[in-house]
Amino acid sequence: MGGNVRQTLEFMMYDWLQIEDLCRRERYAMHNRETFNSVLDVSEKIAQEQFAPLNRLTDAQEPEYVDGSVRLPDGVAQALRAYTDAGLLAAGHDEQVGGMQLPYVIDMAANTFFAYSSISLSAFPMLTYANANLIMAHGTESQKKAFAIPQLEGRYFGTMCLSEPAAGSSLGNIATRAAPDGSAYEQDVLGPRYKIKGSKMWISGAEHELTENIVHLVLAKIPDDQGNVIAGPKGISLFVVPKFLPCADGGLNAERNDVVLTGLNHKLGYRGIPNTLLSFGDNGGAVGYRIGEPGQGLALMFHMMNEARVNVGMGATMLGYAGYQVSLDYARERRQGYLRGTKSDAQRHQQARLIEHPDVKRMLLAQKAISEGALALVLYCARLIDDKRTAGAEQRARAELLLELLTPIAKSWPSEWCLEANSLAIQVLGGAGYTRDFPVEQFWRDNRLNMIHEGTHGIQALDLLGRKxxxxxxxxxxxxxxxxxxxxxxxxxxxxxxxxxxxxxxxxxxxxxxxxxxxxxxxxxxxxxxxxxxxxxxxxxxxxxxxxxxxxxxxxxxxxxxxxxxxxxxxxxxxxxxxxxxxxxxxxxxxxxxxxxxxxxxxxx
Missing domain, CATH: 1.20.120 (Four Helix Bundle (Hemerythrin (Met), subunit A))
Known part of the structure; x- marks a missing residue:
């Protein structure tokens, strides 16, 4: 990222949000500005050296379906390994599980570098982080050991499996079913064991071979005491469905679970992370372990989705910022046309730089106002998450209320307006911006997804006005x-x-x-x-x-x-x-x- 972007990030964190005050809280007492900046330094270095060089490559070379699995371009595994080896997946978690006990706002700030450098590759750790967080919050100790800790260590990656071909955002209508797995139902050390049958669609980050295992979090409906499927959202429960089954002690088994890749979706953007169609249980039923109580599926999944929504807003923000930086640099170098009202011979005979033209100034200033305003929003929400987790009772309650209200805004506003900023970046470059010689067209394509996934724009609006x-x-x-x-x-x-x-x-x-x-x-x-x-x-x-x-x-x-x-x-x-x-x-x-x-x-x- 450009120096001004890093400067803006640090100004907003330290001067505006005063995040050094968090170090007075017991959980963050070992930290100070120096340790925070060291995390930002490491993240920026890995993002620039490992992620940024792959951004254009992974856009041009889409994931391939090969022998029932996903093949990704060379370099992807190495880049993601550099991320996980730096301990960034576990950064916000307790020291006892390998974490750094970082504030969430630092966690998010560190990930701005990866979203800026390659939004699609940054989605792998984002999904994994959210998956592991849910299991750490709601799973049993054995589930945490078997499924969450390996994700925090970077050995496993995670997905979220909600949507289905005939039930996209209407989760109450999902058709995937879960039935108790006979004698193993109550005896399995990893929790109530079920057989899962159904299909899921729009599943990002599935069935690759980048990690030892993939942990799918799957929504499915379970039967009532009479064996009848409970209609609507009340019948939905949440299950861990791993790609490879674990051993009784939580170690990895070589036995492949009944999860099959049936196809890939070919996307407008975000091409660096595969988007898949999965079939569960074609050969007798995929083994799944229930998390939480029956019927809690949606409530638990929204624990994951609400943080994911703030992260979607962050990703949209950094795409807007990336487009702004490219168009700013281009406008400073490109000469075209003459300024009205010029009087000197030199001005009349030398073309002006784009940045000197008033309408280009307008478009650049619009991008700056949008992308930096969006950055302020997502950092503010990240600070609220820290207050919700670690502040005193009164401040925690206030933070939780504000976060509930602002989450639809944090997801939707950057998604809509940073997309507009990307459109303006293309406009600043003119015809060059519409070609693949420059990355601004890719930023626009990548950003167009953010108004759709993790709850569409319209769903966020209905949630805000109808509930929040x-x-x-x-x-x-x-x-x-x-x-x-x-x-x-x-x-x-x-x-x-x-x-x-x-x-x-x-x-x-x-x-x-x-x-x-x-x-x-x-x-x-x-x-x-x-x-x-x-x-x-x-x-x-x-x-x-x-x-x-x-x-x-x-x-x-x-x-x-x-x-x-x-x-x-x-x-x-x-x-x-x-x-x-x-x-x-x-x-x-x-x-x-x-x-x-x-x-x-x-x-x-």
Missing amino acids: VRLQDGAAFDLWAEQVRQTIGLASESEEFSAYGAQLAKHLHTLSALTRQSQQPEYEDLSVAHATPYMQAFGHVVIAWLWLQVAMAAKQDSHLDSAFVAGKFAAMQYFFAYELERVPAWLGLLEKADQTVLSMQEAWY
């Missing part, structure tokens, strides 16, 4: 709004920032009023129709709030370079002038009770 803003009778929304008002109060004390605080206050007032209105029974259908515009408006208010904090923090730090500070202030100005004023149009659809979408009939299409 209603949490505890609106307590989560009210808590967040109070945080925004505190920032506005600080801005009002500064002549330089007071106008921006007043502008933000106006939009917060409208958002709050329409949020309350949307909860009325007569607005239920309208709320569904306008959930996505509402989420766009909410997200823009959140980013404006964070930008105001970031810009004020930059202005207050006398140790920062003046150009760095001026850049942060200009990006905030841009966001307030160009982006925040979109909010009234989005919220206006709810305010006016617009019926355009609801009144549309199928025949009219």
Whole structure:
């Protein structure tokens, strides 16, 4: 990553979020800024030397289906081994299991380098980390030893198997079944043993040969006491289904489980990680071990997915940032056209650099405001995760509420707007940006997935407006709004920032009023129709709030370079002038009770 990206990352962590305060907590007492930076240094080095050189190669050479397994280009195994050998998969876990007990915000910051260098390769450890975290949180001691610890050590990788060919996001309709495995049901040391039968689709990171084993986390429906399948989400349980079966002592068995690769999906982007179709139980039933109690499948899986959603937002952010850096470098070097109003002979006869043209300045500033605003969002959410885990009881409860509310934003806002930033990067390069000679077209293709996976854009919007803003009778929304008002109060004390605080206050007032209105029974259908515009408006208010904090923090730090500070202030100005004023149009659809979408009939299409 460019020096300015690293500088921005460290500024946001240390100067804005004050993460060194975490070292006062018992869990992180062995750490300080020096140890945090050493983790960032190692991560940046591995990402630049191992991941970045493979980014274009793995995009051009897609995974292949060979003899029932996935073949990946040379170098992938070595790059991922460098990641795991550095201990980064276990970094956030206890020292007793080989971890470093790092704060989550440092964990995420370290992984920004890998997402920036190769988003698809970084997905292998991201999925594995989430898989292992779930088992460590909800598995038995024997399950942790057999399935989670080997993932933290990098010997196994993990997947999440939710979707099916006929049930994508509608998980209540999955058809995969799990039946108790006869005499082994209660006796197996690894927990209740089942036979799994069914098909799963869109499974990333499966059936490769990069690691000794692959741990699939599989959602399946179990029968009730009468042997009938329980309908809907209540019948869904969660199972560990390994590629190779473990021994009784938790070691690895050579016996292959009944899991078969039936095909690969050929994707627009994210080509470096295979996306597979899997069949479970074609030859009698795949062995699976239940995690948690019967019927807890969705609740447990969302433990994994909520952190994964923040990580999706981080990945989208770094793709936006990568495109910004490429287009910035190109604009500084490329000469094309002449500036209007030039007076000297030299200016009239020498073409201007792209970065001197006002419309190119606009596109670069838009990318900066979007990608750095998104980075502030995901780092803020990562800090909330740390507070949720390690703060005192009151602060922990507040962090949990805020995180519940902001998770749909953390996933969706970077996914939508950093994709727009990637589009602007292509535009800055012009025709060159539309070719594969430059990586910006790949960044756009890679980023297009992020609005879809881990819960589509529309699902995040429905979750936000239909559930999250209603949490505890609106307590989560009210808590967040109070945080925004505190920032506005600080801005009002500064002549330089007071106008921006007043502008933000106006939009917060409208958002709050329409949020309350949307909860009325007569607005239920309208709320569904306008959930996505509402989420766009909410997200823009959140980013404006964070930008105001970031810009004020930059202005207050006398140790920062003046150009760095001026850049942060200009990006905030841009966001307030160009982006925040979109909010009234989005919220206006709810305010006016617009019926355009609801009144549309199928025949009219």
